Amino acid sequence: MSTEALSPAPLLHVSQLSKAFRGVQALHDYTLTLQPRTLLGVIGPNGAGKTTLFNLLTGVVSPDRGRILFNGQDITGASPDAIVRAGIARTFQNIRLFRRMSVLDNVKVALQSTQPFRLAEAVLRLPRFVAQEQALEERAKALLAMLELEPYAAMPADSLPYGLQRRLEIAMALATNPKLLLLDEPAAGMNPTEANALMHLIARLRDELKLTIILIEHNMRVVMGICERVQVLNYGEIIAEGTPEAIQNDTRVLRAYLGTVHSEPNHARA
Amino acid sequence: MNHRIGWLIAGLVLALAGASQFLLNDYYQRVLSVIAINIILAVSLNLTNGISGDFSLGHAAFMAIGAYTSAVLTLPVRMKAIVLPDLPVWLGQLEVPFVFALVLGALLAALIAALVGTPVLRLRGHYLSVATLGLMVIVQVVALNWQPVTRGARGINGLPPFTTPLWAYGAMLLTVGIIWRVVHSPLGRAMIAVREDELGAACRGVRVFRTRLAAFIIGAAFASIAGGLWAHLITAITPASFSFLLTFNVVAMVVIGGMGSISGSVAGAVLLTLLPELLRRVETSLALGGQPLYGLSQVVIALLMLGVMIFRPGGLFGREELPAVLARFQRRRSAQRQAPHPSPSS
Ligand SMILES: Nc1ncnc2c1ncn2[C@@H]1O[C@H](COP(=O)(O)OP(=O)(O)OP(=O)(O)O)[C@@H](O)[C@H]1O
Ligand SMILES: [Mg+2]
Numbered sequence: 001m002s003t004e005a006l007s008p009a010p011l012l013h014v015s016q017l018s019k020a021f022r023g024v025q026a027l028h029d030y031t032l033t034l035q036p037r038t039l040l041g042v043i044g045p046n047g048a049g050k051t052t053l054f055n056l057l058t059g060v061v062s063p064d065r066g067r068i069l070f071n072g073q074d075i076t077g078a079s080p081d082a083i084v085r086a087g088i089a090r091t092f093q094n095i096r097l098f099r100r101m102s103v104l105d106n107v108k109v110a111l112q113s114t115q116p117f118r119l120a121e122a123v124l125r126l127p128r129f130v131a132q133e134q135a136l137e138e139r140a141k142a143l144l145a146m147l148e149l150e151p152y153a154a155m156p157a158d159s160l161p162y163g164l165q166r167r168l169e170i171a172m173a174l175a176t177n178p179k180l181l182l183l184d185e186p187a188a189g190m191n192p193t194e195a196n197a198l199m200h201l202i203a204r205l206r207d208e209l210k211l212t213i214i215l216i217e218h219n220m221r222v223v224m225g226i227c228e229r230v231q232v233l234n235y236g237e238i239i240a241e242g243t244p245e246a247i248q249n250d251t252r253v254l255r256a257y258l259g260t261v262h263s264e265p266n267h268a269r270a
Numbered sequence: 271m272n273h274r275i276g277w278l279i280a281g282l283v284l285a286l287a288g289a290s291q292f293l294l295n296d297y298y299q300r301v302l303s304v305i306a307i308n309i310i311l312a313v314s315l316n317l318t319n320g321i322s323g324d325f326s327l328g329h330a331a332f333m334a335i336g337a338y339t340s341a342v343l344t345l346p347v348r349m350k351a352i353v354l355p356d357l358p359v360w361l362g363q364l365e366v367p368f369v370f371a372l373v374l375g376a377l378l379a380a381l382i383a384a385l386v387g388t389p390v391l392r393l394r395g396h397y398l399s400v401a402t403l404g405l406m407v408i409v410q411v412v413a414l415n416w417q418p419v420t421r422g423a424r425g426i427n428g429l430p431p432f433t434t435p436l437w438a439y440g441a442m443l444l445t446v447g448i449i450w451r452v453v454h455s456p457l458g459r460a461m462i463a464v465r466e467d468e469l470g471a472a473c474r475g476v477r478v479f480r481t482r483l484a485a486f487i488i489g490a491a492f493a494s495i496a497g498g499l500w501a502h503l504i505t506a507i508t509p510a511s512f513s514f515l516l517t518f519n520v521v522a523m524v525v526i527g528g529m530g531s532i533s534g535s536v537a538g539a540v541l542l543t544l545l546p547e548l549l550r551r552v553e554t555s556l557a558l559g560g561q562p563l564y565g566l567s568q569v570v571i572a573l574l575m576l577g578v579m580i581f582r583p584g585g586l587f588g589r590e591e592l593p594a595v596l597a598r599f600q601r602r603r604s605a606q607r608q609a610p611h612p613s614p615s616s
Binding site for chain 1: 448451452455456457459460462463466467469470471472473474475476477478484589
């Protein structure tokens with residue numbers, strides 16, 4: 001029996017995380033302690049450093065400074081695939097699918113990282129390999145069903161409309177069996193009704209799969225309904241943090257958002 | 271069902287290859303064997319260049335490793351004393367059956383691919399292509415200067431003519447079967463994912479480097495087997511045999527067939543073996559101003575490749591495999607049959 005502390009250990013602990021690109025301070029002294037099963041919203045205007053935060057957490061870019069502890073393990077500077085296997089999965093703001101592979105195979109690629117692979121078994125098509133592939137297929141289909149993508153299973157990923165591609169991104173992130181899910185503007189390009197439905201789906205996933213989620217949104221209103229906690233970034237700094245109600249009335253937040261254009265960012269970045 | 275058809279075709283091919291050894295003369299047997307060897311080369315090169323997306327130009331290097339390994343290992347001891355008197359003693363007294371020589375050559379090529387791939391696969395795109403080309407040059411230089419084992423520029427001749435159509439097609443079927451299964455396994459999916467989006471693959475848990483290295487190593491092993499088969503078909507090898515021209519021809523097979531398609535590589539290999547063979551006859555019979563048109567076949571291959579690049583950049587098969595192409599063809603046919611006949615007035 002373990003005698004854990006009474007208050008649950010944080011799932012994620014980030015301290016003083018900083019990153020500059022050619023003089024632009026994309027993120028500065030970012031700090032976060034995240035308890036399991038919270039849904040944290042991260043909002044902020046264009047170029048505030050939100051995606052950079054995800055890139056740092058997932059090993060896509062390495063930090064100039066700071067430390068990332070996940071599940072008690074120091075993952076600062078680890079490679080993206082190691083971080084995925086440790087239990088952090090993400091979606092991409094500018095959608096990264098294996099475009100010419102089928103929707104089903106896209107999910108399979110993400111799913112298979114959780115199981116062992118032996119080349120000899122695959123080449124000899126041993127019963128164990130065949131059974132494993134069968135199970136993989138079923139799990140992939142179940143995931144597609146969960147995100148209502150099953151009818152598109154055989155289609156090439158890039159033939160899906162944008163909204164469905166974003167859902168496929170979520171399916172692939174879930175396929176890696178994460179503890180922490182990072183969603184980068186999953187509702188971008190959706191109309192308010194679609195965005196609303198997606199937010200409810202996200203809240204439901206959190207409950208059903210016992211996930212911890214960080215949700216980036218450009219638009220303040222969208223996250224307010226489902227997040228219990230919100231951080232606001234501006235020019236790489238956390239300018240406010242708290243409950244959605246507190247955030248909505250924060251003068252610094254209002255000032256940061258004043259005059260910013262709520263248009264879709266169309267520049268392509270990781 | 272698909273499985274059974276595969277086995278059926280394999281059995282048929284093997285039976286025909288066996289029969290050809292009784293029915294065809296030496297020349298046609300040789301052409302048949304060369305086709306099989308080229309299929310092995312193209313299908314194995316396609317694993318890196320088409321499936322995992324690393325455009326290697328080093329295939330001739332691994333072929334040379336297989337050819338020399340097999341030559342040195344299978345040459346009868348009596349002949350070694352004459353042809354290769356300076357071999358290390360243990361090698362000089364060794365005479366290995368052909369199969370083992372091929373397998374050992376494949377293992378050696380795999381090992382070298384692993385060693386070379388570790389630094390070279392840090393590179394991407396053109397840099398990687400040039401580095402693999404460098405590998406080919408290095409292997410050639412070694413073959414040229416490692417006199418006691420390779421006899422340098424003179425090369426090794428008088429090799430036992432082991433390679434018959436049955437050997438070549440047996441090895442070819444094994445190669446295509448294994449590579450087909452690799453591609454249609456989690457490893458193959460990972461390779462394609464890496465080709466499509468490397469960072470995207472890494473962020474879904476794919477070990478990108480290991481995946482690319484696996485493609486490189488497996489491709490090298492089969493190239494080596496092709497090299498061994500080729501050595502014992504031609505029965506003479508020199509460092510010059512494994513030149514850029516050879517690499518170019520195999521690359522052309524893969525590109526014309528359709529990068530990423532195993533069926534395409536097979537088709538490309540068959541086409542680019544038979545075409546020059548036919549043209550070679552034209553070369554000698556067609557004389558321009560009294561001069562035979564040597565080199566015509568090479569020019570035609572280059573033009574063919576140019577034409578494919580311009581008019582069908584995906585190659586004959588694109589990225590598709592034969593079953594998918596046939597299914598699509600069948601669907602279209604049955605759709606046409608069901609459609610009402612067009613009115614004669616239009
Ligand atoms: N790889 C990179 N190279 C150079 N500069 C970068 C890179 N990634 C981000 N930046 C810069 O860092 C700053 C923060 O960018 P980031 O993408 O994190 O913003 P964001 O909050 O996600 O914005 P958006 O709402 O537009 O998605 C910007 O000034 C951006 O130009
Ligand atoms: Mg962003």
